[in-house]
Amino acid sequence: MTASQTRVPRSSEMLDDYLLSEEQLEAMYRYMLLSRRLEERMMTLNRQGRADFVIAGAGQEAAQVGAGMALKAGTDYAAPYYRDLGVMLVLGMTAREAMLNALGKLDDPNSFGRQMPSHWGSAKRRVLTQSSVVATQLVHAVGVALGAKMRNDPIVAFASCGEGSTSRGDFHEALNFAAIHKLPVIFFVENNGYAISERTEKEMPVPHVADRASAYGIQSAVVDGLDAIAVYQTVRPAVDQARRGAGPFLIEAKCFRMWAHSSDDDHRRYRPREELENWASRDPIALFRQRVEEDCLFPPEDLDAIESGVEVEVRAAAKWALDQPDPSPDDMFGFVYKEGDDG
C-alpha cells in the first residue's frame, strides 16, 4: 500500500458507531446463507439441464453482504456485478425472484428472461440494469452520483466489479471523473484473485487494486473480504463520508472464488488443487458462524434455525419458480424504445 492509501479510521469510538445490532448480525448470517444455498440449488438445476447458466458469488458472500448492508436499501443506487447475488438479497431481492432469474422466467424482475441470469436490475430497488460487459457500470454509477449531486440528493452510488475488470479503460475514466467532481461513489472491488483463469499478476502490476486510488487522489481501503463484519465496518463509514460530500472511495475486499468461473468453466484446468483445499477451511460463512458462536452472540440453536429456515425457503422458491411461466416467442418484442415522453 502506498502512503496515500488509508484504511478507514478504526478508533474504538468510530467502531461503536458501526457496531452491528443482534438483528443485523442475524440478517448478515441469513443473507450469506441464503445466497449460498440459492447458488447451490442453481448449480443443481444446471446439472439437471434445467438452468442454462449459473455464475455464482460463492466464497464472496461476506464481502457482498457486508457491503450491501452498509447501503441504505431503496435510497442508495447500486450497480452491482454478476456475482453479487449477496448484494441483491440485501437490497431486497427475494429467493423466488432469484430463482426466476436463474431460470430466465418471464416474471424475473431483473430482465424478464431477456438477459442471462445474474444480470441484475431493479427500478424499485434502485439497481441499475447490468450488462455482461465488465466495468461499464462503474461509469454509470458516476453518472448517477453526478445527477444526485446536482440535485443535492444525499444518495450514494455503489458500484462493484472484480479485480480483473479494473484493467479496463472505463475503470480509469470512472474514478477520474468521480474524483474530479468529488462524487458520492463507492467503488467496491471484490478481488477473488482470478479473472476467469487469469491470476491477478496477469491483470495488474501492483499488489492491490487499492494501490490504484493514488492515481486519483482518493481514499482507499483493503479489507478482508471473508469477514462480513470487517467489510461492513469498512464500507459503512466510506458510505457515510461519501454521503457527506467527501468524494469517492475505493474499497478492495480480498475474496476467494470457491467455484469455477461459471457453470461453463472447469477450474481444475488452471487452479492447483491445494489452493482450493487450503481455502476450504476459510469459507466466509463458516468463519462467521464460528465467530459469533465463539463470542456467544447467538446460541447455536438460533443459527441452526436460520439454516433450516433458509433451506426450506430455497427449496420452496426453486419448486415454485420452476412452475412459473416461460416467456413466449412474442415476449421478445416491445420496449426496444420506451414509449411516451420522459415525464
Added chain:
Amino acid sequence: MTASQTRVPRSSEMLDDYLLSEEQLEAMYRYMLLSRRLEERMMTLNRQGRADFVIAGAGQEAAQVGAGMALKAGTDYAAPYYRDLGVMLVLGMTAREAMLNALGKLDDPNSFGRQMPSHWGSAKRRVLTQSSVVATQLVHAVGVALGAKMRNDPIVAFASCGEGSTSRGDFHEALNFAAIHKLPVIFFVENNGYAISERTEKEMPVPHVADRASAYGIQSAVVDGLDAIAVYQTVRPAVDQARRGAGPFLIEAKCFRMWAHSSDDDHRRYRPREELENWASRDPIALFRQRVEEDCLFPPEDLDAIESGVEVEVRAAAKWALDQPDPSPDDMFGFVYKEGDDG
C-alpha cells in the same frame, strides 16, 4: 508526488554520463529554433490562406527536443503526438518535409496530403502513423515494445501525449500492460496546463500526471519542460534503463503552450492575459540561449549564426514547398489495402 514516484537518480557520476557535448548543445538550440521558426512561418501561411490548419508546439520545444535527443534516431520507435514537430526534427524530418506536411502536399512523407498537418508518420524513421484520436498511440507503442521484447531487440518505444489525453482509458490500459510485461516504453507527457480550453484541474484530480505512475508501480519523473538540458538528462537515463529491461517509465514535462490550441482556436476567450504575459519571459528557447551564454559555452556570434541559418532554411523551405505539386483527385485512391503478402 507520492512516495512511489522517483526522480531519476542525479548523482554527479550519473550526470557525467549524460552531459551533452558541444555539438549536441548546438543541435539542441538549432532544433528548437527550427521548430519555432517553422511554426511561425506556418502560421503566417495560415493567415494568408495558404495553409488550412496549424497546430503548434511553440513553448514546448525544450521538452520535445530534449526528449527526442535521448532516443536513438532510426533505431528507437516513436509515436509522437501532433505538437511534436520538435521530436520529428530530431528524428530527421527536414524543414522542407515539415513544410510539405503543413501544406498537405502530395510529397509530404507523413501522409501525402491524406491527413491533416502534424499527423506524423515515417516508416524509415520508425515513427508510427498518427491519427487525431488522442492517446491511442500510447497503446501502439506498447505493442511495438512487446514485439521487440519477444525478439530480444534492444529498442525503446517512445510515446508522447498531452496531459489532457491521460484521462482516456487507453492511457490506463497502455501503462497497465507495459508495466505487467516490463516493456521498454517511455511515456512522455507534455503537460502544458490545457486541453484546448480546459485547465488541468478539469482533467485530473491529482496535481501531477506523474502521480499516476504509482497505480502501475512504475518509475516516474517530473521535469521542467522549459529546460531542454534537464529534459534530456531525465529522459536519457530512463531510455537507457528501459533498454536494459527495467520496464516502462512515465515522464511528465511541465510545459507551456504559448499559442492558441490551433489555428482554429482563439485562446483569449479562456486564458487570462496575465498568464500569457507572465510566461512570455520564460520562452524555453530564450532561456536556453541565456543559459549557454551565461555559462560561456558558446560565443554569441555562434548562436546568431545558428539563428540566421535557421531563418534562411525556413524561408527557403516554405518557398520550395509552396511550389511542390498538390495531390490530384485520383491520389485519394489506392492503399486502402496493402497489396501483396506480408513478406
Added chain:
Amino acid sequence: MAEVSVLEAVHETLDEVLAADERVFLLGEDLEAGGVFRATDGLSAKYPGRVLDAPLAESSIIGITIGAAHYGQRPIAEIQFADFIHAGFDQLCSEASRWSWRTRGEQYLPMVVRTPWGGGVHGGQHHSQSIEAYYAHMPGIKVVAPSFPADYRSLLKAALADPNPVLFLEHKRTYRLIRQEVEGAPAEDRIGKSRITRRGDDLTVFAYGLMLHESLAAAEELAGEGIECTVVDLLTLNPLDQDTILEAARATGKVLIVHEDTLTGGLGGELAGIIAEHAFEDLDAPIRRLAGPDIPPMPFHEVMESAFMPDRTKIAAAARDLAAY
C-alpha cells in the same frame, strides 16, 4: 424576422431547454468556454453548474450521461467531433441502446448525444466522418440528422423530450453555411418522420445533412432542364420512416440515394434494401447510390476532399442518367 443559421438554431435551443427544465445539463469537452464550434457560447455563465467540462474521455462522457439520465436528469452530451465517438461505441451499443429493452421499459434513458459530423471542412480522417450507419444499425438508439435550422430547433427539443437515447447529428459544414427564416418554415417535431421536401415526377432523391442541400440545389438545376425530382429529407435515420420512404420511391419509380459516408455498408444500402423489397413492383430503374468512395474517410487536401464528397454537380449528373434510363 432574421434568418437563423444551423449553429444559431442549436445554440438558442440549448439555451431554451436549459431555461425550461432544471434537470437539463450539458456535458462535454470545452463546453464552458463555449465549445469549439461556439454552440454553448455564454451558456455556462447563464446556467452556472449546468454546463460541465468533461475530461477528454469519450467512453465516460457517454457512460456518465447514461447514469445521469437513469437517475432522472436530462443530460445532453456533446462529443466534440463525431469522429471521436468511437471510444464510446461500447457504451452506446452495449448499454444505452438496450437499457429499456432489457428491463421492459422499467428503466430508460432520456439522454441526448449531440455531435458535429460530416466533411467539407478540411478536417481529414478524424474531423469529417459520417457515423450514422453504425448507429442506424442499433435498435434502441434513435438517430436524427436534420438539414434546416427550423428542424434543428424542433427536433433537438423532441430529442430531449424523448425517453430514449437520441444521437443528434449536426452537420458541421452547415453550421454557418445554411441559414433559414425559421418563422413559418416547416419544422418536423416528431422523431421518426421523413419529409418530402420537393415533389417531382421523374425521380426521387433521398438525402440528409449537407447532401440534402446539395440535392435540392441539383434538383433546382435539373428543373431548368425539365427533369423534376422528388427530394426526401430523411431527418430521422433510426428508426427509418418506411412509409414516407416507400411512398416517395413509388411515386417516381426511380431512386437516387445520396450520402457522403462511404458507399459500402452506408445507410444507402439499407434504404435500397427496403425499397427493393417493398417497392419492387413500382421500380422503373436500378436503385442508384451516390456516396463517398470506399476509402478511409476523408482525405485532407481540398482537392481530394472535394473529389471524395458528392455535391450538386455529381448529384445532377447521376440524376440525369437515371432520368434517362
Added chain:
Amino acid sequence: MAEVSVLEAVHETLDEVLAADERVFLLGEDLEAGGVFRATDGLSAKYPGRVLDAPLAESSIIGITIGAAHYGQRPIAEIQFADFIHAGFDQLCSEASRWSWRTRGEQYLPMVVRTPWGGGVHGGQHHSQSIEAYYAHMPGIKVVAPSFPADYRSLLKAALADPNPVLFLEHKRTYRLIRQEVEGAPAEDRIGKSRITRRGDDLTVFAYGLMLHESLAAAEELAGEGIECTVVDLLTLNPLDQDTILEAARATGKVLIVHEDTLTGGLGGELAGIIAEHAFEDLDAPIRRLAGPDIPPMPFHEVMESAFMPDRTKIAAAARDLAAY
C-alpha cells in the same frame, strides 16, 4: 480420414502457424489456460512465451496488436466474445483500418483478430451478437466469416499471410456442431471470394456462418419439393465479392438474403443495394431479407432466442414464397 470440427480446424491451424513462423503469437484473455472455447488448448505449453494472456481490456488488446504488427510480428488477437470487441471499435476504426491508406502503404498491419460470434448458445445480449455489419462498413478492414472447417483452415492462414488487418469471425454455435471431412473438400484460400455452394434455378440464397448451414438444409428440403436453390457462401464480408454475388443473383433473378444479425443496417441491406443497382434488369421478384428482428440482440431464454434466430424452417418458408412469386 477423420472429420474435423470448426473448433478443431481453428485449433490445428493456430498450431500450424505458430510452428511455421516465429513471429506469430497469440494475445487474448484466458488463452494460456486454453481459452474459454479451448481454441488454444495446449498451445501455451507448446510455444512458450508466444501465447499471452491479456488483461481484461479490449481496446488495448486491439491496440497492442496494432503496435506489434507494425513492428513486424504476426499477432493474432482473440476477443473472447465478439460482443466485447465494441470497446476496441475506436482502435479498429480510427487506427487499424487506416494505417496503410494514410501512409500510402509504407506502414501496414499484418494482424488478425479472431472472435467467436453469433447466437444459438443461450448467451443473451452479450454472448450472441453479430458484429459483421459494423466492420463491413470500414474500408481497410477485411472481414472473413467461414462456414466449413476446410475454409476455416485455409482462410485463417490467408488472414495471417495478409498484410492487412483481418477480422476473422468464428461462429461459436458451429464450433462443435459442424464437422467436415476436410481432405478433398473445397477450401477457399483467397480472402475476397464468395463461393456458390449449390446451384439451382429457382432462387438464390446468400448466407454465412451458421445461417449458411441452415440455408443448405433448407435448400435440401426444398429440393424435395421441386424448388432448386442456388446457395452462396459469402465467406468474405469485406470487401465483398461483387462479381460472384451478381452472377449468382442474375442466375435465378430471385434473391433471399439471410443473416442472424438484426435486419436494419445489417449486411443484407448492402447486398440488396448492390443487387438492386447492378442486377436490376435480371430481377424477377422483390429482394427478400430474412434476419433477426430489430430488437437488441439477443434474448436469453431459449424460447425467445429461437424465435429471434432465422433457421431452416423460416428460410424454407421464405424461399417457398419467393419461388412462388
